[in-house]
Amino acid sequence: MNHRHIRNSLTRRQLIKGIAAASLLPLVGSAPFAIGGQHAGRVIVVGGGFGGATAAKYLKRANPAIEVILVEPNETFYTCPFSNLHLGGLREMDAIAHGYNELEERYGVRVIHAMAEDVDAEAHKVTLSTGRELDYDRLVLSPGVDMRWNALEGYDEEAAEKAPHAWKAGAQTELLRSQLEAMDDGGTFVMVAPDNPFRCPPGPYERASLVANYLAQYKPKSKVLILDAKDNFSKQGLFTAGWEQLYGDRIEWVGLSNDGRVTRVDADRLEVETEFGTVHRADVLNVIPPQKAGWIAERAGVTDDSGWVPVKPETFESRQVDDIYVVGDATVAAPMPKSGFCANAQAKVVAAAIAASLESRPAPEAYWTNTCYSLVGPEYGISVAGVYRVQDGVIAEVEGAGGLSPADASEDTRALEAEYAVGWYNAICQDTWGTPLGGRVT
Amino acid sequence: MHVARPAHYDAARRRLLRGIAAAVAAISLAGLATPALAEGPWQRLEAARSVLGDTEPSTQGLVLDLPHVSEDGASVALTVGFDGELADDDHISRIDLFATANPSPEIATFHLTPLSGKAEISTRVRLNETQQVIAIATSHQGERFATAREVRITVSGCLMRNGGDQPEPLSNPRVSIPSSFTPGQPEAVRTLINHPMETGLREDTNGEIVPRHIVERFTVRLNGSTAFEAELHQSISASPYLLFYLSPEEEGEAVFEWQDDTGASATHEASIKAG
Amino acid sequence: MKRVFPIASLPLVSLLLVGLPMTAQAEETFSDAQLEVMAGSCANCHGTEGRLAGSVPTIAGRPADVLSSRLLDFKHEENGETTIMDRIAKGFTDAELEALARHFAGIDLENDNEPEE
Structure with a gap:
């Protein structure tokens, strides 16, 4: 490990804790982590979403003496979870906005608002978009997903400005919302849904639900058409029943075996063509294309030929590169789904594993739970849960645990689950970033 | 009408080519004079052995x-293709697929002719559990090739079954052909x-076994001659x-026929130009 | 000569006898680091350290026996009240649920300003 002179705004309390953790002498000089010659280590975390922000915070919780640097280009992070509520006119963008103040001020994470552009795994260095190079002892990548441009003929970055994916929240969410607001009554909202694996399996169907809810109220002659590259989707039975109950025949779903797979997009004409030549015209077109791990993962050498990142199940360390840990949507962690909940859960396992590794002790056993809440309507919530452990060297669902909301639940239960969905969102955001930007926890 | 290849299969094709390149590189590095390598999971599967007979297959060329x-x-997407070396007047005439850990290992047998033009097939298969999938290719002159992949x-839990409507058998035949x-x-x-x-x-919901009912045969005829044929089993x-692939020599009619195990069938016809 | 147990070991023996539970599963102890990971996902609905109040109840600082009996009920009883906790509790052993209950009971609600170890 190299000596590092770090300028960092730590609170006195954290400094004292750091010293206490090293259980040694009073602070000497301007290198707070060079206490008595001991280095707790430096961990760089790339990506400030559910995975990265959680990893940064929990690393500090595990050992405040570890230097944690979080690299995230955005100063405000908009969550994909609950962004469908913005699309449906139920929440403003500030209700899904989160900042990094608490990570910096309360936990002593050093946040750098830049992009990580390159990783030299052998030299243990990350290069930032500012040109700066940072050494690391351990690296955590939580880069989310990137769209596979041109996997659908005609759907590239430029096309996404006309036919948004809104599969990364923020400007794309607002763009799609404004298109929906401008749509004439009687129009069709067409959504192109991808094949597995992709970020957030129930996401497209929650989006269709909340768009339908909006249309029912404000543009009642309008329809939703989902063209799917799959024959089955997450919570399908629950969604289908809910759609019928709440929206009648407003939502039409066309699966793979009924020629639902789209192969070509014309973003200028808002037209899509399926595998067997059927052309659909949209008034608002939402294309959710095939995806892959965020591109920095490929730069770091941790992706395989599938474009995703294989990891060791016990610690989420890369199978291909030592000292790089990867969490969240970018990983191959099946049967764990690609969800914010899982990214947060995986990040905690990684934080514990890295803290242990830096102290040369074995990592604790891994535990993960996932709960995906979806709103079929504002007062109609459904969920799927899973509890995961490592069994026989692979991640497996614990038998007898997890499962779906009941098919025959009462209206009250659906309403309660919708309430818990909000409670979940508030809690996970508090756990990941601290209180939301506006300070509101509603 | 040119129909774009689904992205999924484009990626599959790139992987196929990379796989072929890697396989070739591996074999060259190993410095093998002959490409024949006998050992493989096909030796342990009786259904595969009966296709191979006494021959030891080459593992080079089939991906x-x-x-x-x-x-x-x-529903697991699968692509099998041959891009190896054959004699000038030889062609791949048959490809067999097996799922080693399925209740019944035969997935499908494909019969190809010179009218196929290219020995590459994509389909979607059922895999009961983690296992090796085996492919065996046989050429017109009797050369055999084998390969296997673990899935x-x-x-x-996120993909819990809908349990909804079963599709109407032999309905909605669709063909996309230039x-x-x-x-x-x-x-x-x-x-x-x-x-x-x-x-x-x-x-079914009453605990009764739902009887077997599958498409058993799919045939493509170009101006009356069989160009491509598939024997399908329940793992499709x-x-x-x-x-x-098809490579017609002259214009005319292409007839596609699906036959299921009740004897019922469906057809689709298309006119094609060649030249 | 007949062996006689040294007197000093008697209390130990009696402790052992008293300590043995009726069920086959002994009270397991998990390290702090292990508990942190085990309890990790709870924060996703209950907030960091289970402190958050809202539609999902706070669990930090509640009595261990209350938390423990709730968790075991979620797992073993046909509890009509819960929407999700039964599905989650069934993923843990009884010993793990009891350890989690003690873990959250031990969170000091008065002291919430520092990143806890």
């Missing part, structure tokens, strides 16, 4: 593309038909999807 991990064992099947062909240039043809592909292993996913 099987499957995902490393699939969350839904009911991990995880049952994702309207004109250049001789010597094989083009991809995609086909799809709705069918439950009932395995005969499933219980519901609503069978088949992508294969």
Whole structure:
């Protein structure tokens, strides 16, 4: 490990804790982590979403003496979870906005608002978009997903400005919302849904639900058409029943075996063509294309030929590169789904594993739970849960645990689950970033 | 009409080519004088051995593309293709697919002719659990090639079954075929038909076994001559999807026929130009 | 000569006898680091350290026996009240649920300003 002179705004309390953790002498000089010659280590975390922000915070919780640097280009992070509520006119963008103040001020994470552009795994260095190079002892990548441009003929970055994916929240969410607001009554909202694996399996169907809810109220002659590259989707039975109950025949779903797979997009004409030549015209077109791990993962050498990142199940360390840990949507962690909940859960396992590794002790056993809440309507919530452990060297669902909301639940239960969905969102955001930007926890 | 290849199969094709390149590189590095390598999971599977007979297959040239991990064992995309060395007047005439750990290992047998033009087929298969999938190719002159891929099947709770409507058997036949062909240039043809592909292993809500009911045979005739044929078994996913190649020499009629095990059939016709 | 147990070991023996539970599963102890990971996902609905109040109840600082009996009920009883906790509790052993209950009971609600170890 190299000596590092770090300028960092730590609170006195954290400094004292750091010293206490090293259980040694009073602070000497301007290198707070060079206490008595001991280095707790430096961990760089790339990506400030559910995975990265959680990893940064929990690393500090595990050992405040570890230097944690979080690299995230955005100063405000908009969550994909609950962004469908913005699309449906139920929440403003500030209700899904989160900042990094608490990570910096309360936990002593050093946040750098830049992009990580390159990783030299052998030299243990990350290069930032500012040109700066940072050494690391351990690296955590939580880069989310990137769209596979041109996997659908005609759907590239430029096309996404006309036919948004809104599969990364923020400007794309607002763009799609404004298109929906401008749509004439009687129009069709067409959504192109991808094949597995992709970020957030129930996401497209929650989006269709909340768009339908909006249309029912404000543009009642309008329809939703989902063209799917799959024959089955997450919570399908629950969604289908809910759609019928709440929206009648407003939502039409066309699966793979009924020629639902789209192969070509014309973003200028808002037209899509399926595998067997059927052309659909949209008034608002939402294309959710095939995806892959965020591109920095490929730069770091941790992706395989599938474009995703294989990891060791016990610690989420890369199978291909030592000292790089990867969490969240970018990983191959099946049967764990690609969800914010899982990214947060995986990040905690990684934080514990890295803290242990830096102290040369074995990592604790891994535990993960996932709960995906979806709103079929504002007062109609459904969920799927899973509890995961490592069994026989692979991640497996614990038998007898997890499962779906009941098919025959009462209206009250659906309403309660919708309430818990909000409670979940508030809690996970508090756990990941601290209180939301506006300070509101509603 | 030129139909864009689904992105999924484009990626599959790139992987196929990379796989071929890697295989060739591996063999050259190993410095093997002859490409024959006998050992493989096909030796341990009786159904595969009966296709091989006494021959030891070469492992060079046949590539099987499957995902490393699939969350839904009911529908796993598969591409098998041959891009190896054959004598000038030889061609791949048969490809067999096996799922080593399925209740019944035979997935499908494809019969190719010179009118196929290119030995590459994509379909969707059912895999019961994590296992090796085996492909064996046989050439017109009796050369044999084999390869295998392991697929991990995880049952994702997120993909719980709809349990909804089963498709109407032999309904909605669909074919995507270029309207004109250049001789010597094989083009991809995609086909799809709705069918439950009932395995005969499933219980209905009363606990009764739902009888087997599958598409058994798919035939493509160009001006009356069989160009491509597939024997399908219950490990082909519901609503069978088949992508294969055709290289017609003259214009005329292409007739596509699906036959199921009740004797019922469905057909689709297309006019094609070649030249 | 007949062996006689040294007197000093008697209390130990009696402790052992008293300590043995009726069920086959002994009270398991998990390290702090292990508990942190085990309890990790709870924060996703209950907030960091289970402190958050809202539609999902706070669990930090509640009595261990209350938390423990709730968790075991979620797992073993046909509890009509819960929407999700039964599905989650079934993923843990009884010993793990009891350890989690003690873990959250031990969170000091008065002291919430520092990143806890």
